[in-house]
Amino acid sequence: MGEGYHNGDFNEVRKKAERFGSVFNVQGADAFNMFISNAGLEEVPLGGCSFTWCHKSANKMSKLDLFLISESLLSLCPNISAVSSDRYLSDHRSILMRESYYDYGHVPFRFFHYWFDMTVYFSVPLYESLCTSNNMRKLKVDLAELDVVIDKGDEDVVNKRTNVVRSLRELEKLQSVEVAQKAKIKWAIEGDENSKYYHGILNKKRSQLAIRGILIDGNWTESPNLVKSEFLSHFKKRFDQPQETRLQLDMNFLNILNSDQQADLECEVTKDEIKRAV
Template sequence: MVWEYLSYVINQWNGNVVVMGDFNEVRYKSDRFGSVFNVQGAEEFNAFIADVGLEEVPLGGSSFTWCHKSATKMSKLDRFFVSNSLLNSCPHFSAITLERFLSDHRPILLREINFDYGPTPFRFFHHWIELDGFSNFVSDVWKSAPGGDSVRFKEELRVLDEKIDKKDGSNELVQRRTDLIKNINHLDQIRSMDLAQKSKMAIRGVMVDGEWIDDPMNVKREFFNHFRDRFSKPVDHRISIEMQYPKQLSYEQQADLERMVTKEELKAAVWDYGTDK
C-alpha cells in the first residue's frame, strides 16, 4: 500500500523531515464539501501520520485546497507535515493558502513566523491566600508540574556530581545519577511536546471578507469588533407603551439618573474597592 511505502521511505530519513503535497485523502469529515467522506481512508491516513511521527502544520486562509471546476465539490487534499524533532526546534511554522491560477489546487506557502500578541494577562486576588488549604494546593501543583520536578532533579544532579567529583560516589550514587538524567530528559521531552501543542493551537490569523489577516494588531482589532458587535446594545427602536403611572420620578430625579458620571464619583468608587483590587 502507498502508506506503507511512504512510511518506509520516511523512516529511512533520520532527523528533521518535511513532507508536503497532494495526498488525495482527507483526515476529517469537515475536510470535504459536496463529496462522500471515506471513513476507512481517513483512518488509514491518520494512522500513517501517527506511525511516522509527523505533525501537520496549521493551515491559514481557505479551508479547502482543491475545488472542482463547477465549485460544487471542495476538499482539503494538500498539506504540510513536519517531524516532531523539527517542530520542537522550530515551533513557529505556519502555512497559508494562496489564490488558484491555472491548477484546481491552491498553492500553499510554508513559513516560520512568530506571532507576538503581547504578554498574557495574569490576575491574582489577595483573598485567595486566606482560603483554607491554599498554600498546600500551590505546593502540590508545583511539585506535580514537569517544570517543578525538572528544577528539583537538576539540583539533586548537581549535588551528586559534586560528590562524584570528590570521589565520594558509590555505585548507588552513580546509578541514581543515571536515573536522574533519564528523568530530566523525559521531562524535557514532555515540555517540548507541550510547547509544540501550544504552537499548533495558537491563533495565526483570521479570515475577513475573503482576506487573510495575520498582523497581531489587526487580528486583535477584528476580534474586538466582532465581540463588540455581538454584545452591543441593539440599534433598533424599542416599543414604547403610552399609559399613565400613578407614581413617577420627578424631572430632577430623571435628570440625575441620566447625567454623566463625574471623575470624583469614579475615583471614590475605585478607591472604595481596597488596595488588593
Template sequence: MTRLEPFRLKSMWGNYNFDYACSLSRGRSGGVWKDVDGPFFMVNVYAPQDHDSKVALWSNLVAFIANHAGTFLVFGDFNSVRVESERSGSSFSSDDADFFNSFLEEANLFDLPQGGRAFTYMNTPGTKFSKLDRFLLSQESVNRISDINVTVLDRKCSDHNPVLLSIKKVDYGPIPFKFFKSWLSKNGIDDKIASTWIAHASDPLHVTLKTLKNVLKPWIKQVMMSEQSELKIISSKITDIDLRLDRGIATPSERQRQERLDLLKERDEISILHDMDVYQKARIKWDLEGDENSKFFHSLINQQRRTQAINGVLQDGT
C-alpha cells in the first residue's frame, strides 16, 4: 500500500473522528519478510466491547481480506475470547466466542500459539483475567514462516500485557575464525591443520577450533607478508626487463622473453589468490548487508542461507 484513503480508514474505524499518520516504506523497509512473497498486510485491531459492533467489525475484516490478495497479520486487542478457559473471574459468552471463531475460519486466519503469561488482561484488583490480545496470521503462510514466535511479556503500567512477535534465530555464538578459500592453495596449510587437529583430538570441538585459529592466524599473516614482498620483487623485475626491452639494451635471454613470461606467471598466481579473497569478502558483505533495490537478490540470498545453514554439529553422540 503506497497511500491511505480516508474512506478506507473510515470503513475500518467507523467514523471520521480520528487522525492518522503514514510513513511510506523506503529501501529494505519495503515489506521484505523471509519466506513471504507478494503484498504483506499488517492490521492493528482495537475491537469494541459491544457484541453487535464486534460482529460488524469481523464482517468488515473478512470482506477486506477477501478483496485483497496477500499475506495478512492481524493483531491487537480483540475484546473476545475463543474458549471458556481464556477467561477467569468474568462471565463467558458462548455466542461472542462462536462469532469470533467463525471470523477466524472465514478469514482463514491462524491464531498463533502464545508463550509466557496465560492471560493478556487483568483488572486493577486482580480478580478478572482474559486472553484478549493476540496475533493472527494467514493460514497458508504459517508453514512458510515456521520460525515465528509470540510471547506474552510481564505487565507494567497498563492493565494489558505487552505481546511480543519475534522470529527465532539459531545463534551458535561467535564464529571461531574466518577461513578463506585461497588459504587451501598455500604450501604448508595441510600440515598445520593436521598436526593441530591430531594434537587436540581429545579436546572438545570448540577448544580444537580455537587452538587452530591461534595457530593459523600468525602463520597466514606471515605467509601473506612474504607473498606481498615477493610480488613487489617480481613486479620490479618485470618493470626492469620492460625498460631494457624498450631501450634496446636487453640481454639475449631477455629478448627471448621466456624469463619475462615466467615472471608474469608467478605474479598472476599470487594476484589470483588475492582476488579470491576480495571476491569472498564481497560475497560475505552482500550476504550481510544485501541490496536494497533487488527483490531477486534477496530471494536468492535467503535461499542460499537456508541451504547452507549449519543446524548443528554432532560429536561423540552430542
C-alpha cells in the first residue's frame, strides 16, 4: 500500500515512531489501525530505511508506503517481506515485496515444558521419543499393519492395537502442546486440537521476529555471513574486555588493614548487626 497521488493523498501512519518532524495524528492512526484489524490484514515487515517519504527540505519524514496482506497469506508464507529502495530525485522510496529465505545456521537448543509431561510409551531412548514426527509415522505404520492382521481374523493383537492407538493420541496431544508453547498462547484458549490457530500464530511470530537484513553504514545488507559478522562485532565491542590501560596507583599507604580487619570486612552481615544498626 503506497501513495502515488498528489491531490487528496492518504498520508496517515500507524504509530508515532513513523513520523519525524511533523505532528502525529492519534485519532487518524487509531482509525487506520482499526480498519486494518477489521479487514483481517497484516503489515508486511519492511527492511531498509524506516521512512519511505521525505520532504524536499529533509526536515520532515514519514512511513507512508507499506504492504498489507491477509492473515491467511502471511500464515502460509511467513517468509514474505518488503524492502525499501533509494529515493534518488523522488520524495518517495519505492518498496518491493518478495519471499526470501535466509539460513543463519543452527538455532540454539531449547527445552520445552511439555517434555515433562511425556509418558514413556515407546521402547526407545528419550531423545528418540522427542522426535514426534518420526514416531507418529512409525505408529501409523504399526496401526495399519495391525488392522490387516485383525481383518484376517486374528484377535490376539487387539490389545496391542489399543496400546498403539493410545500412544498415537498421546503423541498428537503432546504435539499440540508443543505448538501452543511455541506460539506462547494458552492451550485452553482455542480448544485442545485447534492446531491451525496455533500454526497461524506461530508463523506470524516467526515472520515478525525473523532477521532479514540490517543496515551497515547506511546500506541494506542481507547476506547471512555479513549479518552474523556485524552482530558479532557489535556485541563484542560492548562486552569484550576494554583494551585501554587503566589507571594504576603506585604509592605506599600509611594505614593498612591487618588480616583480622580484612576478614571482618569480608564476612557476611549477621541479623544482630542489622538489628543494632536499625
